[in-house]
Amino acid sequence: MTNITEKLELFEVFVRSKRGLDHKHIGSLHAEDHEQALEYARDCYTRRTEGVSIWVVKSDDICASQEDDAECFYDPSDDKPYRHATYYVLPDPVNNM
Amino acid sequence: MTAPQEENFMRKIQAEEKIEPKDWMPEAYRKNLIRQISQHAHSEVIGMQPEGNWITRAPSLRRKVVLLSKVQDEAGHGLYLYSACETLGISRSEMIEQLQSGVAKYSSIFNYPTLTWADVGAIGWLVDGAAIVNQVSLQRTSYGPYSRGMIRICKEESFHQRQGYEAILELAKGSPGQKEMAQDALNRFYWPALMMFGPHDSESAHSQKSMEWKIKRETNDDLRQKFVDQTVKQIEVLGLEHPDKAIKWNEERGHYDSSDLNWDEFWSVINGNGHCNRQRIEHHVAAHEEGEWVRDAITAYNDKKRAKKAQNAA
Ligand SMILES: [Fe+2]
Numbered sequence A: 001m002t003n004i005t006e007k008l009e010l011f012e013v014f015v016r017s018k019r020g021l022d023h024k025h026i027g028s029l030h031a032e033d034h035e036q037a038l039e040y041a042r043d044c045y046t047r048r049t050e051g052v053s054i055w056v057v058k059s060d061d062i063c064a065s066q067e068d069d070a071e072c073f074y075d076p077s078d079d080k081p082y083r084h085a086t087y088y089v090l091p092d093p094v095n096n097m
Numbered sequence B: 001m002t003a004p005q006e007e008n009f010m011r012k013i014q015a016e017e018k019i020e021p022k023d024w025m026p027e028a029y030r031k032n033l034i035r036q037i038s039q040h041a042h043s044e045v046i047g048m049q050p051e052g053n054w055i056t057r058a059p060s061l062r063r064k065v066v067l068l069s070k071v072q073d074e075a076g077h078g079l080y081l082y083s084a085c086e087t088l089g090i091s092r093s094e095m096i097e098q099l100q101s102g103v104a105k106y107s108s109i110f111n112y113p114t115l116t117w118a119d120v121g122a123i124g125w126l127v128d129g130a131a132i133v134n135q136v137s138l139q140r141t142s143y144g145p146y147s148r149g150m151i152r153i154c155k156e157e158s159f160h161q162r163q164g165y166e167a168i169l170e171l172a173k174g175s176p177g178q179k180e181m182a183q184d185a186l187n188r189f190y191w192p193a194l195m196m197f198g199p200h201d202s203e204s205a206h207s208q209k210s211m212e213w214k215i216k217r218e219t220n221d222d223l224r225q226k227f228v229d230q231t232v233k234q235i236e237v238l239g240l241e242h243p244d245k246a247i248k249w250n251e252e253r254g255h256y257d258s259s260d261l262n263w264d265e266f267w268s269v270i271n272g273n274g275h276c277n278r279q280r281i282e283h284h285v286a287a288h289e290e291g292e293w294v295r296d297a298i299t300a301y302n303d304k305k306r307a308k309k310a311q312n313a314a
């Protein structure tokens, strides 16, 4: 017997907890389509009015960098400390800029 | 009688709630935001030119990589802001068209030339410094995507101001010639930096509605005063002379009093008659046209990739 979830698509759910804040990834669920995913997300993830807005995205549509790629993605930044404000030593009286 | 959707909109604004892209909003609010955010985006992009002018001539490798990083950040800021603006239903190409045809403005500060290396320091310190005062305030703007963009940009800006101050400090503590160069840059950039906050509140065409809708959170004059106040100490530590001979602490107000600005100059630069207005736009157009082959190459590559995928699927 096949599990029904295998016939459904996987969706990732993002919830904006308050106006003005970013949508945050909160979890995933199975659904037939976007509309259904939105309804399930409401029932599943916002039972205590955790949010004011929900996004659902098909998991397959998410293209993510892999941990193994970390080196070529992020290493080039490591030798650029001058991109950080703390790199610049200024006299005390003006150091709050 | 106001429509219920307009009432609902104003209720959110008054409750300090953000407006998000899919919310209903008055047409004039949308227009006002598009004007302000695109103008801000254009400023980031055009702002790369005066500093870019010195990348190849930076006095050391360290100064060169720092400046390169800063200018690269400004390109990024332009991108964040264009994207925020696109959520309001205007396209990137429309915005570029408005910039290149002069319909849209950008900050008049970038129409001043960078004559010496000290100018690069002065820009980081004063121009980015003034931008930060404005942008910190805009973190509380009522439009969600703009507000989030400002929060991200502010995090990145602090290094811009510090590297500029550091560069000026080195000159100010250097030889008499270097110190003179620092003083000259301060004298030339101080006033236009104050003009970055825009006309007096009483003269500002968009100010009142912008404040009511909380697009802007503080008035031009209040923000300018903040910048005047914070800069006095910074000039003192450099051991340079304050360009404003009338600067004076006012105990009663708890602020510095200062000279009024040369508003004729301000309007003249805004209206296209600054030193570099024509050059800035010509350069932008040229860079855009010269970049045509890159866009063509990207399109050709994507077509090829799509064709390959289709073949594999077949
Ligand atoms: Fe910037």
Ligand SMILES: [Fe+2]
Pocket: B044, B077, B131, B135
């Ligand atoms: Fe900026």
Ligand SMILES: [Fe+2]
Pocket: B074, B128, B157, B160
């Ligand atoms: Fe900057």
